[in-house]
Amino acid sequence: MPITTIAGRDIHVDDEGFLTAYDEWDADLAKQLAAQIGIDLTDAHFKVLTFLRADYAAQGETATLRRVSTLGGIPTKELFTLFPKKPAKKMAYIAGLPKPHGCV
Incomplete structure (x- = not known):
């Protein structure tokens, strides 16, 4: 598995840059990942x-x-507002999770 360095930390990722080690994620890393794709995280994002x-x-x-x-109680429209264009992929990326099944 590839390793990349983000904010001075070595992070295990797959070929598309999605984290592969669940425990390497934290809120500070989320902010760095979000910034890389042009998103400034708010409390709504963290929810x-x-x-x-x-x-x-x-x-x-x-x-x-x-x-x-x-199940999360967050309207789809709001998800598209918080994570514009390809929200499922962006949410998973920032959350440090694998890309959801069915995402291109």
């Missing part, structure tokens, strides 16, 4: 990220947009 990480820990796979909207 989504917290849901995603908890759901991943329980389910063993990254939640889809529908699951985040339905």
Whole structure:
């Protein structure tokens, strides 16, 4: 697995840059990952990220947009506002999780 350095830390990633080690993620890393794709994180973003990480820990796979909207209680429209263009992929990337199944 490739290793990249972000904010002075070595991070294990896959070929597309998604983290592969769940425990390497923290809020500071999330801010760095978000900044790399032009997103400035707010409390609303962290609500989504917290849901995603908890759901991943329980389910063993990254939640889809529908699951985040339905179980996380965050409207799909809001997800597109918070994470413009390809929200599922961006949410997973910033949350330090694998790309969701079905994402291109």
